[in-house]
Amino acid sequence: MAADEIDINYVANLARLQLTPAEAEKLKPQLGQILHYFHKLDQLDVSRIEPTAHAMPRVNVMRPDQVTASLSQPDALRNAPAQINGLFMVPKIVE
Amino acid sequence: MLNQLTISELSHRLAKREVSSREATQACLDHIQRIDTQLHAFLSFMAEDALAQADAADREFASAAAPRPLLGIPVAIKDVIAVRNQPLNCGSKILGNFISPYDATVIRKLKEAGAVVFGRLNMDEFAMGSSTENSAFGPTRNPWDLSRVPGGSSGGTAAAVAADECIAALGSDTGGSVRQPASFCGCVGLKPTYGRVSRFGLVAYASSLDQIGPMTKSVADSARMLHAISGWDEHDSTSVPEAVPDYNQLLEGGIKGLKLGLPKEYLVGGLDPEVSQATMAAVKQLQQLGAEIVEISLPHTDYAVATYYIIATAEASANLARFDGVRYCSRVPGADPIEMYGKTRGAGFGPEVKRRIILGTYVLSSGYYDAYYLRAQKVRTLIRQDFLQAFEKVDALITPTAPTAAFKAGEKIDDPLQMYLCDIFTLSCNLAGICGLSLPCGFTSNPKLPIGIQLLGRHFGEATLLKIAHAYEQSTPWHREKPPLATPPAAQP
Numbered sequence: 384m385a386a387d388e389i390d391i392n393y394v395a396n397l398a399r400l401q402l403t404p405a406e407a408e409k410l411k412p413q414l415g416q417i418l419h420y421f422h423k424l425d426q427l428d429v430s431r432i433e434p435t436a437h438a439m440p441r442v443n444v445m446r447p448d449q450v451t452a453s454l455s456q457p458d459a460l461r462n463a464p465a466q467i468n469g470l471f472m473v474p475k476i477v478e
Numbered sequence: 479m480l481n482q483l484t485i486s487e488l489s490h491r492l493a494k495r496e497v498s499s500r501e502a503t504q505a506c507l508d509h510i511q512r513i514d515t516q517l518h519a520f521l522s523f524m525a526e527d528a529l530a531q532a533d534a535a536d537r538e539f540a541s542a543a544a545p546r547p548l549l550g551i552p553v554a555i556k557d558v559i560a561v562r563n564q565p566l567n568c569g570s571k572i573l574g575n576f577i578s579p580y581d582a583t584v585i586r587k588l589k590e591a592g593a594v595v596f597g598r599l600n601m602d603e604f605a606m607g608s609s610t611e612n613s614a615f616g617p618t619r620n621p622w623d624l625s626r627v628p629g630g631s632s633g634g635t636a637a638a639v640a641a642d643e644c645i646a647a648l649g650s651d652t653g654g655s656v657r658q659p660a661s662f663c664g665c666v667g668l669k670p671t672y673g674r675v676s677r678f679g680l681v682a683y684a685s686s687l688d689q690i691g692p693m694t695k696s697v698a699d700s701a702r703m704l705h706a707i708s709g710w711d712e713h714d715s716t717s718v719p720e721a722v723p724d725y726n727q728l729l730e731g732g733i734k735g736l737k738l739g740l741p742k743e744y745l746v747g748g749l750d751p752e753v754s755q756a757t758m759a760a761v762k763q764l765q766q767l768g769a770e771i772v773e774i775s776l777p778h779t780d781y782a783v784a785t786y787y788i789i790a791t792a793e794a795s796a797n798l799a800r801f802d803g804v805r806y807c808s809r810v811p812g813a814d815p816i817e818m819y820g821k822t823r824g825a826g827f828g829p830e831v832k833r834r835i836i837l838g839t840y841v842l843s844s845g846y847y848d849a850y851y852l853r854a855q856k857v858r859t860l861i862r863q864d865f866l867q868a869f870e871k872v873d874a875l876i877t878p879t880a881p882t883a884a885f886k887a888g889e890k891i892d893d894p895l896q897m898y899l900c901d902i903f904t905l906s907c908n909l910a911g912i913c914g915l916s917l918p919c920g921f922t923s924n925p926k927l928p929i930g931i932q933l934l935g936r937h938f939g940e941a942t943l944l945k946i947a948h949a950y951e952q953s954t955p956w957h958r959e960k961p962p963l964a965t966p967p968a969a970q971p
Contacts, residue, residue, distance in 0.1 A: 401824030438911020
């Protein structure tokens with residue numbers, strides 16, 4: 384199977400990553416080559432194999448529902464690019 | 479030179495009060511001052527803070543009967559692990575002037591063990607790379623040959639340990655990022671079993687693969703560091719509630735009767751002849767020490783690189799979504815949040831991080847998920863089964879750590895696929911979640927560069943790996959060799 388044609392700008396938008404035209408130009412052949420390499424996996428029959436998401440699977444990891452100390456507000460806001468009234472400030476979302 | 483000591487040696491001298499932690503810490507700081515303009519292993523360090531910690535340790539030595547296991551030992555940290563009130567950049571521009579608001583669990587544990595935690599060590603941006611050339615702050619060089627790379631992504635960590643800028647350090651390993659630079663720089667690098675060490679406070683690259691691991695000058699030091707940082711943590715739901723043995727007490731006893739597997743798929747094409755020779759010599763040495771060598775097969779080895787780069791980039795694309803300029807990062811303003819995210823991320827991330835985010839987004843995107851991500855997860859099952867089957871026959875596996883010794887800076891930077899293939903021997907270990915250790919096993923002849931051998935062990939089989947590595951180390955001279963850069967100018971020939 385040949386590598387799929389990758390629409391860089393479409394994927395970059397999904398990733399919320401603005402690329403310059405020069406970056407997109409350079410990435411396109413590199414990604415094509417890497418995706419082509421990924422198709423090596425097509426050689427294997429995996430139709431009856433279960434997927435592995437974690438090497439040490441643990442299920443239903445619970446903790447007691449107790450209130451404990453968390454990051455203080457000043458600590459949480461310490462690295463905020465913009466803040467107002469003790470909150471993170473972002474550009475307007477709704478008109 | 480106190481900075482040249484191992485943890486065991488320095489601990490011993492501190493406990494006898496022959497030297498102080500302040501003197502040892504100052505020796506590290508002086509040495510950094512002397513050589514780090516050439517090496518560039520450190521992104522930053524806070525000298526006064528380090529010396530204050532050392533003074534506190536010295537006061538404790540004066541009063542306490544039984545010193546804590548790492549009391550007064552200067553330990554440096556890869557720039558991907560949070561240390562409260564210290565910078566955290568992950569080798570990236572995007573985090574700007576980020577200061578960690580809390581300690582990672584491993585840092586809390588190191589502090590509880592008495593260590594002097596200092597310095598931010600250079601790395602490939604967000605741990606993505608095999609040469610430390612992807613750092614936004616400029617590359618780290620190899621202390622054995624400044625024209626070569628130290629490996630990656632924990633290249634700063636390996637270089638700092640090998641060049642005696644610290645006594646020990648912590649790195650992180652997602653596909654070989656502790657073991658491969660340990661082999662390139664000539665130190666001991668351990669990737670613990672997935673879940674052995676808490677990831678809380680480690681900036682995530684690929685969450686199902688990441689582990690923090692010690693990088694040290696000896697195997698005994700590796701055991702001591704691992705013992706200090708291991709264990710279940712309520713803040714990491716993937717950490718495993720498995721008892722932590724006292725690795726220090728399990729080093730001795732020899733390896734007579736242990737069965738070591740030599741995977742035939744690891745000794746084929748692309749392997750440098752000198753690396754191959756050093757590996758076979760190490761195998762012979764282990765045989766002489768009483769181990770039984772068995773050839774085994776890991777049939778899906780050839781698929782590991784593709785599997786790894788699909789899974790790792792997919793997880794990275796999700797993990798790195800948080801760097802959007804809302805709660806942290808150098809924000810680039812936009813008319814709306816979407817534009818702000820795109821501009822912030824476009825300006826802040828370097829080329830390799832962008833490449834991996836785009837790849838990961840693509841393999842997870844609608845219409846391609848089954849063909850790439852799901853298929854890779856299934857092949858991951860096959861790779862994991864290969865190891866489980868091998869460990870029914872043998873106690874550990876022995877392989878080269880990397881196909882070559884350190885390569886030249888710039889050699890692979892424009893060929894991402896070639897760079898990815900550097901990790902061919904190390905990344906299966908992360909996919910299977912088992913533990914792995916690299917230790918020095920010789921040198922190339924011209925130029926003289928370290929070669930590493932890798933031991934791979936069962937889930938939670940660290941004690942066995944450390945015992946084998948210790949027996950090998952005690953019977954070979956390699957770990958005593960120092961790079962030219964580590965030697966003080968007066969002592970150079």
